[in-house]
Amino acid sequence: MAIRIDPWGYHAVEDYEKLMKEFGIQPIDDQLLPSHQLNHFYFTRRVIFGHRDLDRWLDMFLRGEKVAVLTGFMPSGYPHLGTAMVYEELKYFQQKGAFAKIAIADAEAYSVRRESREEVVQRGLDFIAHAIAWGINPEKAEFYFQTEMPSSYYRLIQMFSRKVSQAEVEAIYGDLAPAKIMAALTQVADILHLQLDEFGGYKYVVVPVGIDQDPHIRLARDLADRFEHELGFRRPSSLYHRLIRGLDGNKMSKSRPEYAIHLNEPLEIAEKKVMNALTGGRATAEEQKRLGGEPWKCTIFELYTYHLIKDDKYLEEIRQECISGKVLCGPCKRRAAEILKELLKLHQENLRSVLGEKLVEKIIRKPSF
Amino acid sequence: MAIRIDPWGYHAVEDYEKLMKEFGIQPIDDQLLPSHQLNHFYFTRRVIFGHRDLDRWLDMFLRGEKVAVLTGFMPSGYPHLGTAMVYEELKYFQQKGAFAKIAIADAEAYSVRRESREEVVQRGLDFIAHAIAWGINPEKAEFYFQTEMPSSYYRLIQMFSRKVSQAEVEAIYGDLAPAKIMAALTQVADILHLQLDEFGGYKYVVVPVGIDQDPHIRLARDLADRFEHELGFRRPSSLYHRLIRGLDGNKMSKSRPEYAIHLNEPLEIAEKKVMNALTGGRATAEEQKRLGGEPWKCTIFELYTYHLIKDDKYLEEIRQECISGKVLCGPCKRRAAEILKELLKLHQENLRSVLGEKLVEKIIRKPSF
Numbered sequence: 001m002a003i004r005i006d007p008w009g010y011h012a013v014e015d016y017e018k019l020m021k022e023f024g025i026q027p028i029d030d031q032l033l034p035s036h037q038l039n040h041f042y043f044t045r046r047v048i049f050g051h052r053d054l055d056r057w058l059d060m061f062l063r064g065e066k067v068a069v070l071t072g073f074m075p076s077g078y079p080h081l082g083t084a085m086v087y088e089e090l091k092y093f094q095q096k097g098a099f100a101k102i103a104i105a106d107a108e109a110y111s112v113r114r115e116s117r118e119e120v121v122q123r124g125l126d127f128i129a130h131a132i133a134w135g136i137n138p139e140k141a142e143f144y145f146q147t148e149m150p151s152s153y154y155r156l157i158q159m160f161s162r163k164v165s166q167a168e169v170e171a172i173y174g175d176l177a178p179a180k181i182m183a184a185l186t187q188v189a190d191i192l193h194l195q196l197d198e199f200g201g202y203k204y205v206v207v208p209v210g211i212d213q214d215p216h217i218r219l220a221r222d223l224a225d226r227f228e229h230e231l232g233f234r235r236p237s238s239l240y241h242r243l244i245r246g247l248d249g250n251k252m253s254k255s256r257p258e259y260a261i262h263l264n265e266p267l268e269i270a271e272k273k274v275m276n277a278l279t280g281g282r283a284t285a286e287e288q289k290r291l292g293g294e295p296w297k298c299t300i301f302e303l304y305t306y307h308l309i310k311d312d313k314y315l316e317e318i319r320q321e322c323i324s325g326k327v328l329c330g331p332c333k334r335r336a337a338e339i340l341k342e343l344l345k346l347h348q349e350n351l352r353s354v355l356g357e358k359l360v361e362k363i364i365r366k367p368s369f
Numbered sequence: 370m371a372i373r374i375d376p377w378g379y380h381a382v383e384d385y386e387k388l389m390k391e392f393g394i395q396p397i398d399d400q401l402l403p404s405h406q407l408n409h410f411y412f413t414r415r416v417i418f419g420h421r422d423l424d425r426w427l428d429m430f431l432r433g434e435k436v437a438v439l440t441g442f443m444p445s446g447y448p449h450l451g452t453a454m455v456y457e458e459l460k461y462f463q464q465k466g467a468f469a470k471i472a473i474a475d476a477e478a479y480s481v482r483r484e485s486r487e488e489v490v491q492r493g494l495d496f497i498a499h500a501i502a503w504g505i506n507p508e509k510a511e512f513y514f515q516t517e518m519p520s521s522y523y524r525l526i527q528m529f530s531r532k533v534s535q536a537e538v539e540a541i542y543g544d545l546a547p548a549k550i551m552a553a554l555t556q557v558a559d560i561l562h563l564q565l566d567e568f569g570g571y572k573y574v575v576v577p578v579g580i581d582q583d584p585h586i587r588l589a590r591d592l593a594d595r596f597e598h599e600l601g602f603r604r605p606s607s608l609y610h611r612l613i614r615g616l617d618g619n620k621m622s623k624s625r626p627e628y629a630i631h632l633n634e635p636l637e638i639a640e641k642k643v644m645n646a647l648t649g650g651r652a653t654a655e656e657q658k659r660l661g662g663e664p665w666k667c668t669i670f671e672l673y674t675y676h677l678i679k680d681d682k683y684l685e686e687i688r689q690e691c692i693s694g695k696v697l698c699g700p701c702k703r704r705a706a707e708i709l710k711e712l713l714k715l716h717q718e719n720l721r722s723v724l725g726e727k728l729v730e731k732i733i734r735k736p737s738f
Contacts, residue, residue, distance in 0.1 A: 058378035107527045147524045154523035155516045158476045159553035169547060178538060178550045185547065 004071045016049055016242070019211055022216070025240060034174060036062070037198040040092045042241065043131040044312055045305055048089070048208070050240040052217065057237040058203040061098070068202035069093040070236075071209070072103035072190050075124035076115050077254025078203040078262045081212075081307055082244045083127070087134035088307075089208040089239065099202060100141035102131060106367065108183040121145070121367050129262050129360050133350035142200075144249040145367050146186060152198055157182070163226045164219070172215040172237050186192075191220040191236050192227075203232075208239040244306050246298050247277035261303075264348065267341045274300065274337040280322070281329040300329070300336045309341040385418055386613070392587070394609060405431070411460045411610065413681055414674055417458070417577070419609040423584065426606040427610040429573040430467070434561050438462040439605075440578070441559050443470035444492035445484055445622025447631045448499040450676055451579075451613045452619035457676075458577040458608065459510075468571060469510035471500060472559040475736065476515040477552040490514070490736050499632050503581075504717035507732050511569075511685040514736045515555060520542035521567055525558045526551070529550060532595045533588070541584040544704040560589040572601075613675050616668050630672075632652050633717065636710045643669065644704040649691070661692040667723055669698070669705045677708040684689040 020027060026051055033043055042048045061067045071086050073079075079087075094100045104124035109115045115123075128143045146153075160304040166176055175178040194202045207217060217238045224233040246252040246259030253260065261270050276317040282288035282300035301322065309315045321327040326335065352358065389396060396419055402412055426470045430436045439494030440455050442448075448456075463469045473493035478484045484492075497512045499568065533554065535545055542549040563571045576586060593602040613658075615621040623631065630639050645693045649667030651657035656686040666671035678684045690696040723729065 023412055048514070107524065110528065110531065147520060149520050150521060151516060151520060154520060154526075155476065157523075158516070158551055158555070159479065161547040162479065164547050166547065168546055171651045173665055176535055176545055178530040178533050178535065178554065181550055182554075185551075186527070 002178055007142065016211065017255070019214075020050050020240075021117045021281075023214055025052060025211075026054075028054075040088075041312060041315075042060060042085075042089065042092070043075060045315070046242075046283045047085070047306060048239050050211075051233060053220070053237040053240060054206060057204050057206045059090055061096075065204055066099070066200075066202055067097075067100040067204040067206070068101055068194055068200070069208065070103070070191065070194065070205050072105045072187065073124075073127045073208060074313070075109050075120050075127055075280045077123070079127055079130040079304070080252060080254070080262045082252045082260070083130070084263060085241055085244060085306060087131050088207060089241070090131070091135045093206065093208075094137060094140055098206075099196055099200065101126070101200075101202075102134060102136075102141060102143045104128070104143065104145045105187070105190070107186055110147075114313060119137060125360050125364075125366065128364060129354050130347075132354045132359055133347055134263075134291065135350075137218075138359060143363070143364050144291065145236050146190070147367050148365060150198075150210045152196070154187055155192050156193055156339040159189055159227070160185045160223050168219060171191060172219060173207045178347075184216065187216045188223050190320060191216070192224055192233055192292075193232050204237070204338060207353070208236040211240045211242045214238070214240065219328065235252045245299055245302060246275055249278040250299075251297055261340065261344075264351065265343065265344060267344055270340055270344055272339040275333055277333065279329045280331070288328055289325040292325040293318050293329065296324070300333055303336055303340065307343065308336060330334060371502050385580065387581075389419050389609075393660055394421060394580075394583070397422075397423075401427075402455060409457075410679055410681060410684075411454075411458065411461075414684070415611075416454070416675060417608050417610045419580075420607060421590070422604060422606040423575060423608060426573050427574045430465075434464075434573055435468070435569075435571055436573040437468040437470055437563055437569070437573070438575050438577065438630065439470045439472070439557065439560065439563065441474045442493075442496045443474045444478050444496055445512070446492070446626065447599055447633060448496055449621060449623070449629040449631045450652060450672070451621045452496070453503060453632060454610055454613060454675060455577060456500050456505060459500070459608070462575065462577075463506060463509055467575075468569065469505060470563055470569075470571075471497070471505075471510060471512045472547045473512065473514045474498070474556070474559070477556055479516075488698045491640075494733075494735065497733060498720060498723050501723045501728055502716055503632075505727060506720075512733050514733070515559070516736050517734060518562075519567075521565070522558055522562050524599055525562055525565075526554045527590050528596070528600075529554045529557055532592065537591070537701050539582060539615055550633045552735060555587070556585045557589045557592050559604055560585070562594055564602050565600065572603050573606070575606040575608060577610060579612045582610065583607070583609065601683070614668055614671055616642055618666075630713075632713065633720065634713060636713055639709055639713055640706040643672070646702065647704070648698045654697055657697055658694040661694040662698065664688050664691045667691070671704055672709065676712065677705060 028043060028046060030050055032038065032055060038360055046240045053129045057067060069092060071088055090100045104127060106120045106124050107121045110117060133137050169181050170176055170186050191207055193199050193206060209217060222237045224235045227233045244257055261273060271304050276298045279300050280294035280296065282291055282293065304318055305316055309318065322332065382642060397412060397415060397417055401407065401424060426436060433520055438459055441458060459469045473496060475489045475493050478489045479486060493514055501507050538550045538553050539545055541553050562568050578586060590604045593604045596602045613621045615625055617628045628643060646668045648669050649663035649665065651660055651662065673684055673687055678687065691701065
């Protein structure tokens with residue numbers, strides 16, 4: 001039986017609980033984990049904190065039905081430790097036996113974000129290379145560029161346009177620009193298309209996302225209902241993970257690269273970023289020894305929780321060392337930097353193999369247009 | 370030099386002239402016709418009354434550049450004499466040497482009009498069979514269902530969504546429903562896609578339409594400008610024909626089949642419809658003999674003008690017989706009915722050959738979804 005770890009303290013949790021209540025997201029509860037052997041530390045630590053219909057997906061999985069895990073990447077910027085959380089989830093479910101399907105949202109990158117086409121394609125290929133380097137098995141996965149999909153995928157988008165209202169799109173983007181409508185419906189096609197026989201007939205699909213992507217999940221579930229009769233769609237399941245923060249305590253984002261750890265970051269730069277990160281330390285060493293640190297505020301403790309420490313007991317030890325004031329931020333950061341550098345070094349070695357063996361070119365055709 | 374015939378009187382023309390001024394449509398003028406040998410009676414009679422950049426298209430044609438004529442059919446209802454006007458225009462330009470490309474707007478029929486999928490596909494195949502029966506040479510033409518197009522066509526739609534505003538779509542449909550936005554952008558893809566090398570690289574395209582379709586042409590021309598740099602698009606040219614009226618004097622429309630002459634109409638039904646049609650006759654025979662008829666109000670005279678009488682001189686004779694009161698409506702209708710039955714009989718024989726030889730199946734794949 002997995003131990004329930006709460007690395008968050010009560011502070012951050014409240015916000016998520018509010019969101020979950022508001023949108024009807026179910027919590028990851030203690031019953032779900034052992035009955036379905038969800039032993040990844042993302043579950044035990046509630047990095048993945050909520051879901052919609054994950055239990056149904058798991059039941060189908062246990063019954064031997066074909067199941068898939070799906071996600072999409074916006075190919076702009078460089079993959080960072082936030083991206084790697086999704087890689088990690090895909091890898092985990094793939095290892096358990098699910099087929100992994102990964103969309104590169106190049107149409108959306110182009111139409112909504114107005115990135116240059118060449119840049120978007122190259123970034124997409126990078127996201128795929130990093131995914132494989134992270135451990136996603138390309139033989140049990142399919143990667144695709146939206147713009148390379150056959151017409152039946154696009155036909156879905158056209159069909160969806162028939163049963164979606166202006167208000168629904170506006171609720172997602174706060175905006176009704178044609179490009180936004182197109183992007184929203186394209187994301188729904190990503191989520192639902194693999195239920196069609198032509199795309200594998202995976203009727204049970206789980207989509208791991210950050211909570212900020214939930215509006216897309218809701219729209220996809222609604223459209224699945226509306227096309228249940230016509231196309232035999234079922235509601236997709238979803239998983240919600242916390243958003244990793246940047247090293248300044250705000251969101252880790254491609255648009256603020258100085259506060260993100262990129263997977264292709266030179267090790268010494270990664271180290272420097274860690275050493276400058278916002279922690280949960282006190283104003284003075286004396287004070288910290290007396291009061292202890294506040295790991296729930298600390299971006300370094302987040303790195304441990306999300307990526308660096310896989311063993312729950314060890315993570316709890318680190319937390320205790322912090323709140324007891326036994327280990328101060330300096331040595332704690334140095335330890336984090338060392339583990340991070342190891343992780344990045346291994347990943348970057350894997351990446352070099354992937355690139356050297358031209359694995360990406362073997363599994364996906366580069367869009368030409 | 371072609372004789373300028375004005376079968377319209379001054380009544381109906383005024384409306385069209387207002388439209389042309391408002392939207393900047395150029396008139397078909399007497400210089401254009403002989404210099405480019407536009408000898409079809411649609412031109413001499415001003416059935417085709419206006420254009421945008423037809424002169425540029427014609428110049429390219431004369432220079433030996435690849436040119437195309439393109440249109441789309443909404444596959445609902447049955448092809449009628451209004452549809453046949455477009456067939457006639459395509460046939461004429463094809464015979465002069467242009468490549469003909471014909472879209473079946475099945476995506477739009479499905480998403481905007483909410484017709485059943487099977488019905489839409491069958492209607493689409495009918496429109497193609499009738500087009501060939503009317504004389505369009507399938508060896509110098511390409512027919513396609515929107516939903517069967519490759520992803521690069523759909524990618525265009527996605528790209529267009531980036532450079533179109535809500536206001537522009539609203540101006541076309543008076544509405545911003547996602548389905549309408551999708552339909553508008555899909556029509557623009559129909560109009561522009563064949564400029565891409567993948568689709569033949571036809572840089573000079575003329576689109577014959579009814580004046581009511583001009584908003585789509587304007588949007589396509591604007592988007593061609595906006596993607597000139599990125600995709601090498603040029604503005605499409607367009608031609609505007611008058612809308613044939615139904616036999617009650619209102620628009621001939623698929624939605625009012627009782628007042629339309631369908632191309633697959635049983636001959637005796639067509640005859641009956643003609644005999645019951647609204648004419649430009651007076652209240653009594655005596656009055657008509659004295660004052661003459663009003664051919665510009667007469668739906669039968671429209672049939673002559675659009676389809677039944679190809680010789681301009683003969684048409685002028687008929688007009689004179691009418692306005693002089695020499696021939697009354699009864700015999701005039703009987704003459705129209707006879708010519709119409711001949712025309713339909715020939716067309717329906719052609720149609721049977723087309724169907725017998727399975728010509729449609731040979732040139733187009735039936736959508737499966």
